[in-house]
Amino acid sequence: MIIDVNAYLGPFAFRHLRYQAADQLLTLMDSRGIDRAIVSSAAAITYRNPHPANTDLAAEVAHHPDRFIPFAVINPAYAGWADDLASCIDLGFRGLRLYPKWHNYELMSGLCLDLIDRATDRGMIISIPMRVEDPRQRSWLVDVPNVPLTELADLVAARPKARFHFVNGRGFTGSVLGQPENGLPANYRIEISLLNVHLNDEVETLIANLGPDRLLFGTGMPFQYPDPALAKIEVLAPDDVLKAQLLYQNAAEWLDPPIS
Amino acid sequence: MIDCHAHLHHHSQDDWERRDRNLIEVADRLGIDQLCCSMLTPRRPATPEGFRQCNAWVAEAINRFPDRVLGYSYVNPGHQAEAIDEIRRCVEDRGFIGVKLYNEHRCTDPVVVPIIELAIELRVPILHHAGHMHYVPPEQPLISDGGHLAELARRYPEAMLICAHVCGGGDWEWTIKSLRHAPNVMLDLSGSVIDDGVVEMAAEVLGVDRLLFGCDMSMTAGVGRIRAAHLDDEAKTRILGTNMRSLLQRRAS
Ligand SMILES: [Zn+2]
Numbered sequence: 001m002i003i004d005v006n007a008y009l010g011p012f013a014f015r016h017l018r019y020q021a022a023d024q025l026l027t028l029m030d031s032r033g034i035d036r037a038i039v040s041s042a043a044a045i046t047y048r049n050p051h052p053a054n055t056d057l058a059a060e061v062a063h064h065p066d067r068f069i070p071f072a073v074i075n076p077a078y079a080g081w082a083d084d085l086a087s088c089i090d091l092g093f094r095g096l097r098l099y100p101k102w103h104n105y106e107l108m109s110g111l112c113l114d115l116i117d118r119a120t121d122r123g124m125i126i127s128i129p130m131r132v133e134d135p136r137q138r139s140w141l142v143d144v145p146n147v148p149l150t151e152l153a154d155l156v157a158a159r160p161k162a163r164f165h166f167v168n169g170r171g172f173t174g175s176v177l178g179q180p181e182n183g184l185p186a187n188y189r190i191e192i193s194l195l196n197v198h199l200n201d202e203v204e205t206l207i208a209n210l211g212p213d214r215l216l217f218g219t220g221m222p223f224q225y226p227d228p229a230l231a232k233i234e235v236l237a238p239d240d241v242l243k244a245q246l247l248y249q250n251a252a253e254w255l256d257p258p259i260s
Numbered sequence: 261m262i263d264c265h266a267h268l269h270h271h272s273q274d275d276w277e278r279r280d281r282n283l284i285e286v287a288d289r290l291g292i293d294q295l296c297c298s299m300l301t302p303r304r305p306a307t308p309e310g311f312r313q314c315n316a317w318v319a320e321a322i323n324r325f326p327d328r329v330l331g332y333s334y335v336n337p338g339h340q341a342e343a344i345d346e347i348r349r350c351v352e353d354r355g356f357i358g359v360k361l362y363n364e365h366r367c368t369d370p371v372v373v374p375i376i377e378l379a380i381e382l383r384v385p386i387l388h389h390a391g392h393m394h395y396v397p398p399e400q401p402l403i404s405d406g407g408h409l410a411e412l413a414r415r416y417p418e419a420m421l422i423c424a425h426v427c428g429g430g431d432w433e434w435t436i437k438s439l440r441h442a443p444n445v446m447l448d449l450s451g452s453v454i455d456d457g458v459v460e461m462a463a464e465v466l467g468v469d470r471l472l473f474g475c476d477m478s479m480t481a482g483v484g485r486i487r488a489a490h491l492d493d494e495a496k497t498r499i500l501g502t503n504m505r506s507l508l509q510r511r512a513s
Binding site: 015016017018019133134136137138139140143193194196197198199220221222223224225226227228229230231232235 | 279282283285286289290391393394395397428429430431432433452453454455456457477478479480481483484485487488489
């Protein structure tokens with residue numbers, strides 16, 4: 001069993017994605033033995049009003065409730081976000097994906113914290129991509145920075161009851177988020193697709209510092225190839241217990257209610 | 261499998277020895293047989309003393325890891341006479357396989373010409389740092405991109421050029437398209453970016469014979485993207501080693 005906690009459906013504004021439709025992504029998942037994937041809309045990243053992208057996503061995943069776990073993209077700086085959240089909960093969304101830099105708001109702003117509190121009350125996970133694409137390839141139209149790890153650390157400290165899930169990140173070992181006994185609540189999990197194994201030992205260090213239950217397998221499909229993440233698990237975990245934790249157990253337990 | 265783009269650790273890092281050994285161990289785990297390595301000076305532009313020292317340490321590593329580590333001679337073309345001497349010494353006496361150029365000068369700068377001509381004479385490839393960013397990185401004002409390498413290749417059709425790390429150099433679609441009509445530029449697929457579709461697009465636009473497997477120290481990315489690509493085993497075998505091997509076989513004895 002493999003659960004991918006970092007996947008997307010729909011088109012992206014700046015690059016063609018080959019597996020952007022649900023049936024295409026399912027084919028790719030099947031070819032790699034990936035059973036389930038947390039997905040959010042890639043189109044929502046650049047829509048001014050992201051909500052129609054959530055409803056499109058809901059329609060796409062509706063036929064495959066056993067395979068896709070939908071996360072909503074909500075912009076708390078945009079009119080009507082609370083209504084959008086309520087509608088996403090009705091549509092069965094299990095978490096949020098937040099894009100503070102793309103959507104131009106502060107994570108620690110009152111509106112964003114309000115969104116996080118409401119979503120937390122409803123059992124949703126708060127997923128924050130540190131970036132969408134590598135900054136070196138950004139379009140001439142955009143100059144969106146990565147979400148700094150310091151901002152994430154402030155947020156997890158400010159909202160101990162929320163459950164955070166950081167994807168497309170790296171550099172955690174140099175941040176308080178990756179330190180042992182860092183005084184932060186253990187309310188966050190880190191996805192591995194861009195982390196280093198072996199050469200810089202980022203995954204190994206995080207396992208040692210935070211514990212083996214704090215890392216989650218993710219690929220970044222269809223932006224990214226799934227195989228590098230699978231290769232990380234292969235070189236990292238000859239031990240089947242750790243492998244199972246990383247590939248699915250941690251993610252299954254992290255979702256509320258847990259996946260069995 | 262031959263990794264066409266790897267780096268050894270500068271000896272000013274106190275754990276360079278462990279890190280170099282670690283590199284070979286990771287290569288073992290992933291089935292990489294040989295690594296084509298250069299060592300860069302920590303501060304650039306490199307001085308002649310700086311690049312000579314780096315190359316001497318690469319030569320030591322070749323002895324420490326026989327048949328696993330292959331060496332590129334790193335020079336700064338701005339120090340022209342010293343660079344020419346150094347490349348000759350490395351290739352002719354130490355058995356280095358080629359030349360590594362970074363971003364001290366754009367590859368089309370006339371100061372680079374004697375190095376290109378020497379590499380042509382020695383029949384060794386030049387691995388050139390490259391990237392196409394729509395926001396030019398302020399720390400790399402003279403970075404070359406695929407277009408510059410294509411222009412250089414047009415001027416020197418006998419040169420064997422390798423455009424470095426398409427997956428660590430910005431807009432990879434731009435890079436691939438810019439190289440289409442430059443048959444003597446090979447594309448190094450290395451880099452930390454694991455975007456879907458790079459390998460297939462490169463194969464379609466440039467042909468599999470122009471593609472070289474590489475990691476540039478992002479080992480699971482390098483191996484993962486080749487595993488992922490929708491290409492047949494024959495094509496993958498060429499990318500993973502055959503193409504680089506035939507490039508290396510062209511050298512003047
Ligand atoms: Zn480079």
